[in-house]
Amino acid sequence: xxxxxxxxxxxxxxxxxxxxxxxxxxxxxxxxxxxxxxxxxxxxxxxxxxxxxxxxxxxxxxxxxxxxxxxxxxxxxxxxxxxxxxxxxxxxxxxxxxxxxxxxxxxxxxxxxxxxxxxxxxxxxxxxxxxxxxxxxxxxxxxxxxxxxxxxxxxxxxxxxxxxxxxxxxxxxxxxxxx
Numbered sequence: 439x440x441x442x443x444x445x446x447x448x449x450x451x452x453x454x455x456x457x458x459x460x461x462x463x464x465x466x467x468x469x470x471x472x473x474x475x476x477x478x479x480x481x482x483x484x485x486x487x488x489x490x491x492x493x494x495x496x497x498x499x500x501x502x503x504x505x506x507x508x509x510x511x512x513x514x515x516x517x518x519x520x521x522x523x524x525x526x527x528x529x530x531x532x533x534x535x536x537x538x539x540x541x542x543x544x545x546x547x548x549x550x551x552x553x554x555x556x557x558x559x560x561x562x563x564x565x566x567x568x569x570x571x572x573x574x575x576x577x578x579x580x581x582x583x584x585x586x587x588x589x590x591x592x593x594x595x596x597x598x599x600x601x602x603x604x605x606x607x608x609x610x611x612x613x614x615x616x617x
Contacts, residue, residue, distance in 0.1 A: 462583030
């Protein structure tokens with residue numbers, strides 16, 4: 439057991455300091471949680487992630503029609519008449535339909551994958567807030583313990599710090615799991 443009787447102020451001072459430190463830690467966690475909510479982090483983060491997901495969407499490829507008149511009609515009247523008799527058929531018809539079906543299937547799979555990513559946006563944003571609180575616990579305790587007189591740089595630049603936390607491997611793993 440530790441003998442605290444030799445300390446100036448005795449054990450009560452040590453107990454008071456430890457209690458103040460513990461309360462500062464709890465208050466720091468609560469204060470930053472409120473500041474994160476007040477800053478609108480969760481909404482802006484989700485919108486940012488969803489915008490990023492939307493920017494990844496590729497437009498559906500459309501194969502051009504290769505009509506008979508466009509392809510060989512320029513060779514003369516005989517070829518133009520031939521194309522007219524054949525109802526100006528599409529040389530690319532069967533291949534184009536097959537390619538379009540394949541493109542639709544690819545697009546559906548990609549949309550599902552991006553939908554899973556979008557559904558995890560809120561979880562990623564919460565992860566970033568939790569990582570920030572865990573990594574900055576000491577500075578948040580000082581922030582709360584000094585009644586906001588000492589403001590750590592990470593708290594001053596809260597949005598930037600949260601974006602950095604969003605890029606951590608733990609939060610990125612959430613997105614990777616959704617793929």
